[in-house]
Amino acid sequence: MRNLILVGPMGAGKSTIGRLLAKELRLPFKDSDKEIELRTGANIPWIFDKEGELGFRDREQAMIAELCGCDGVVLATGGGAVMRDENRRALHAGGRVVYLHASVEQQVGRTARDRNRPLLRTADPAKTLRDLLTLRDPLYREIADLVVETDERPPRMVVLDILERLQRLPPR
Ligand SMILES: Nc1ncnc2c1ncn2[C@@H]1O[C@H](COP(=O)(O)OP(=O)(O)O)[C@@H](O)[C@H]1O
Ligand SMILES: O=C(O)C1=C[C@@H](OP(=O)(O)O)[C@@H](O)[C@H](O)C1
Ligand SMILES: [Mg+2]
Numbered sequence: 355m356r357n358l359i360l361v362g363p364m365g366a367g368k369s370t371i372g373r374l375l376a377k378e379l380r381l382p383f384k385d386s387d388k389e390i391e392l393r394t395g396a397n398i399p400w401i402f403d404k405e406g407e408l409g410f411r412d413r414e415q416a417m418i419a420e421l422c423g424c425d426g427v428v429l430a431t432g433g434g435a436v437m438r439d440e441n442r443r444a445l446h447a448g449g450r451v452v453y454l455h456a457s458v459e460q461q462v463g464r465t466a467r468d469r470n471r472p473l474l475r476t477a478d479p480a481k482t483l484r485d486l487l488t489l490r491d492p493l494y495r496e497i498a499d500l501v502v503e504t505d506e507r508p509p510r511m512v513v514l515d516i517l518e519r520l521q522r523l524p525p526r
Pocket of ligand 2 (some may be wrong): 368369416432472
């Protein structure tokens with residue numbers, strides 16, 4: 355399989371684990387959100403403010419299509435990338451897909467101090483994360499080759515688990 359692709363909700367650790375995995379595998383690391391920021395020269399909240407979520411999703415779809423065309427990269431997606439059918443098709447075709455799972459409680463704790471997630475600027479971020487996970491969990495599972503638990507496990511341990519389980523995956 356060509357690339358190693360991480361999906362999952364905000365705070366699951368896609369950006370953190372992706373960077374560590376890439377280092378371990380000596381592969382380039384690409385973070386879809388970071389690539390959008392580099393390409394536009396604007397940060398994610400600014401894009402949401404100026405273009406709305408729809409504008410961001412269009413940029414995200416174009417970036418996912420481009421990055422899934424790479425060969426041999428570790429790719430961290432944004433938590434909402436699985437919402438579009440086109441993205442799910444591209445991600446599944448683009449390589450091995452790992453769903454990083456985290457409970458809503460852990461997601462809340464890990465995202466609380468970070469103001470860079472516009473969807474969590476709500477009165478009740480825990481409810482927002484719960485509602486999003488209800489909607490998206492089946493979509494993550496639909497395209498995942500592996501589901502990996504991240505609750506109560508430090509990033510290093512999650513990385514080792516992924517590497518070990520990838521070796522045991524049958525060919526698609
Ligand atoms: N397994 C983990 N255990 C504890 N904290 C974690 C873990 N994975 C990530 N984090 C922390 O959670 C925060 C969000 O991680 P991040 O990689 O940005 O998630 P995502 O890209 O999935 O939204 C960061 O501060 C990161 O250090
Ligand atoms: O869940 C989402 O819809 C989003 C997740 C974010 O990425 P992370 O999952 O890396 O936080 C980022 O793409 C944007 O704020 C929207
Ligand atoms: Mg991220």
